Amino acid sequence: MAVAKKTIQLKPGGRVWINTGEGGLVGKGRIELLEKIEELGSIRQAALSMEMSYRHAWQLIDEMNQHAHMPLVISNRGGKGGGHATVTDKGKELIKLFNSFSNSFQKFIDKQSEKFKL
Amino acid sequence: MAVAKKTIQLKPGGRVWINTGEGGLVGKGRIELLEKIEELGSIRQAALSMEMSYRHAWQLIDEMNQHAHMPLVISNRGGKGGGHATVTDKGKELIKLFNSFSNSFQKFIDKQSEKFKL
Numbered sequence: 101m102a103v104a105k106k107t108i109q110l111k112p113g114g115r116v117w118i119n120t121g122e123g124g125l126v127g128k129g130r131i132e133l134l135e136k137i138e139e140l141g142s143i144r145q146a147a148l149s150m151e152m153s154y155r156h157a158w159q160l161i162d163e164m165n166q167h168a169h170m171p172l173v174i175s176n177r178g179g180k181g182g183g184h185a186t187v188t189d190k191g192k193e194l195i196k197l198f199n200s201f202s203n204s205f206q207k208f209i210d211k212q213s214e215k216f217k218l
Numbered sequence: 219m220a221v222a223k224k225t226i227q228l229k230p231g232g233r234v235w236i237n238t239g240e241g242g243l244v245g246k247g248r249i250e251l252l253e254k255i256e257e258l259g260s261i262r263q264a265a266l267s268m269e270m271s272y273r274h275a276w277q278l279i280d281e282m283n284q285h286a287h288m289p290l291v292i293s294n295r296g297g298k299g300g301g302h303a304t305v306t307d308k309g310k311e312l313i314k315l316f317n318s319f320s321n322s323f324q325k326f327i328d329k330q331s332e333k334f335k336l
Contacts, residue, residue, distance in 0.1 A: 109238075109239050110236055110237065110238055110239075110312075110315070111236070111237040111239075112234065112235075112236055112237075112319055113234065113235050113236070113237050113243070114232055114233055114234030114235060114323065115232055115233065116230065116231065116232035117230075117231050117232060118228055118229070118230055118231070118334070119228065119229040119230070119231050120227075120228055121227050121228075121229075125231070194228075197228070197333070197334065200333075201230055201330055201333075204326070204330065205232065205326070208322070208323070208326050212319055212322065215315070215318075215319075216236070216315065
């Protein structure tokens, strides 16, 4: 049959996250937020650069800190210069861990792709 | 500092799917539907067993067939015995491919878990 000879172009896909306990999930978006805070030293600037509201960024950070049961970001609201934020060592470790996990996942997907022809 | 000595219980997670072209995504749920149709020989029975409406099951199948540009399920509505459905060879290959992919992904996650302590 002609139909049976056709092949479908198949591509494996997926996404990964890190569960930090009690249902706390950290994925690509939250890690990017942490990275931006580390880079810019400010939650407000980080939020701006991601076209995210300050309020939303704050909520995400607050949730992450609570789920992790330790601060991943420490922030001084106000003060001279107007609120500086720092990613803690644990926060930096989480960024590193996620990026390594995410890279391994990409390699896994690339390897799977070779098998994908129907 | 006491805080720095705490460890978070981290767990890697994620999900995978197969892209069948033109934005068609087949994940765990659709594969389960195909498996149930193969097992029960009926879209209606498959939908019932998954607590899904017949209409919704039909839409999923129709979408999958269209995205794949070939039938994955062939269905005779009505007829004696009331509508028999068959998963085509291509459909069976897709089930097998997804399950193998999904198993490999689970192994990947299990292996990653060893690295996950913050």
